[in-house]
Amino acid sequence: MTEQLKTIGVGLVGFGTVGTGVWETIQKNGQLISDRSNNQFQIKIVKAAVRDISKKRIEDAPAELFTSDWQDVVQNEEVDIVVELIGGTTTAFDIVAAALKLGKTVVTGNKALLAERGAELFALSQQHHAAIHFEAAVAGGIPIIKAVQDSYVGNEIESMVGIINGTSNYILERMTTAGLGYPEALKEAQDLGYAEADPALDVNGWDAAHKAILLASLAYGSVIDPADVYVRGIERVTSTDIAFAKNLGYNVKLLSVVVKHADGQIELRTQPSFIPKSHILSSVNGVFNAIALKGDASGDALFYGRGAGKEPTASSVVADIVDAAYTVSTGAPHRGFLPYSEHTQVKSIDETSTPYYVRFDVTDRPGVIADIAQVLANDGVGISGTHSPVDPENPDKEFVDMVFLLHTCAFGKLKATLKKVLALDSVNSEPVVFRIENL
């Protein structure tokens, strides 16, 4: 039967870790894929662009597969689907744009490209009736894109809260369980290959933020400007705050939060947050990812799995290729995401509200707690608890860390109040603030 199947040609631009994984998966499970697709087509990788064509690649890939010019892939008449795997937002943009202009379907895992330059690319997708598929861009092997786009198509998405950067999650976990400082935990992650030599996008929160932007775009139908989004990374998380969190019953996780409010505005932020140890997201350890989603019909759901790595990412790229093949093989209109809403209003971070953990560096003298508490009280910021460690063997030792747990208030209001607290003589430096998430 196989010879009667329509062949869908796939071109890869980039043949590194993920590209190799895609090749291997299709070699290994190609027959299974055709079977499961009711033998409507077979997938064949017909061209792959690589930087260094002389480099030895996997055994079963023929030499004529490779080219050093991405145009050879995009322009190739046998290529129906262009898979962009080089990363970055410049050449990758040119490749994706060129493919779309030729009416070719694009599959990419490039979250930065779509989050930063999605407006241009989705416009090309619409204009040229060519889909962009991007399951691999968010949470590796977890099919969250398809879930939001297809499985929850009948739902208003009320919220999505995710741990979607494995590197940060690994570092925070090691700080929590092994008591490592941030630099040691980062070094360990790098040694294990969990963090890049340049870990900036992972630890500064932007990798997660890009993914959250894509999820929000899917859920609310418009391209979102990254400039509207609040992002803080884990670089300044200290062992001190990790230890306080543990004592108070929390874990610190780099959390991306997307919430649709009654006023139609979207809360969209990424930062290290306190979450209760008892919450299921607290159990997401190592380089795993998880996304808790709430739809108005589906109710609460959670998706958990590997957020990166060769095979899990390849699994998602292959799923996108097959998804695309159904429409490419029949000429039916594609099912890729297209924006349908002019604009999604992102709520100002100052107007978003949670409870907070605030740690002050203070000089321990009579009145310090009263002074801070009074400033908070004057501004109507409620205190749910206070905490300062006492050495049982030396109860008269002066404390330097004074922790206040504060009731829910707007972030802008909190900042204004903390400015007044900082003016107190006994408060020595900018307080450290973490959100306590209401999950």
Added chain:
Amino acid sequence: MTEQLKTIGVGLVGFGTVGTGVWETIQKNGQLISDRSNNQFQIKIVKAAVRDISKKRIEDAPAELFTSDWQDVVQNEEVDIVVELIGGTTTAFDIVAAALKLGKTVVTGNKALLAERGAELFALSQQHHAAIHFEAAVAGGIPIIKAVQDSYVGNEIESMVGIINGTSNYILERMTTAGLGYPEALKEAQDLGYAEADPALDVNGWDAAHKAILLASLAYGSVIDPADVYVRGIERVTSTDIAFAKNLGYNVKLLSVVVKHADGQIELRTQPSFIPKSHILSSVNGVFNAIALKGDASGDALFYGRGAGKEPTASSVVADIVDAAYTVSTGAPHRGFLPYSEHTQVKSIDETSTPYYVRFDVTDRPGVIADIAQVLANDGVGISGTHSPVDPENPDKEFVDMVFLLHTCAFGKLKATLKKVLALDSVNSEPVVFRIENL
């Protein structure tokens, strides 16, 4: 723009809880669904068959929508997609078969129908080029069908382990956390509407087993005969064993296990099992469902959410309707499941291996432990631990329950050995056996 959209007509057979949920979801989010589907179509419910046409239904449904004859739905020329929501395996079969013979797409949440009579129905699906979609048949609002069918299409599925009957999960949880006996916990579940007046299919394991059969069919491409499947329910789980499990660091969960073995055979069984308290599946409480899936590329993933209920089930039915609408609106070949493999060999339950918990009802006299241990040793069944509760205030009190934790061995071998143990004078009745799952 709306008036230019192609209308896809949907007919419901059954307008109870889920049918009402489908109606409400499409009324509420219909525009959103069209937007998200790139305005390729709009969904309209054009006919609904009900048992009692005189019964007052929801306000905004016009009287002419309803009929008491399901043929009015299936034969209706405006109906492109027939949604079967009446349950059962007789009339439901006739309805689904009639729709398929007319080349109409079927959406159903009827796990019993597909697990018991799938061979006939999928043959009709193939013959008449009409898809059967059944996301709602497994795990309510969790999109596990689409995940297995589409998102993991490039993966060999190595295993799926799930808590997929909310009623049983609720009862076992209440026995565990509130110390209730089985009858009290069942009564509570019935009072809360979590269990039917006739809870047989839920508590005897067959509801979960039907779902596991469907998951295995999807993953391995053939219809599976329910007669090949091992199923035990929770009716005989006692407070005694729940208490032992807790003390030993386990929770008892009704677990459906699907494993592909190296010999190509599929292990497929449903029973109450011990799982470590630390495993993420142990945190799945109440009426929630979860499925842990392992693919050869994706690695470990977990899907969690509401397993039943009006809105979650409606969410999945609507997702299927929209999925079907893409192909129905273009005439492209459908993407519904079709078997592609002649036969899936289900491994004999006697050849499946796990560690075990075995509780003996014994007469406490010198030699009883030695006697049992000797029988086990003679047969080469390893003991990993023993446990019998001692009353600290009365250490000489005779025990009646003697628990052995046994190393992994084949179930058939265990049964043969236990028969010999039962022949001992000091062993009073059939031992109680639970599998300890290696997750």
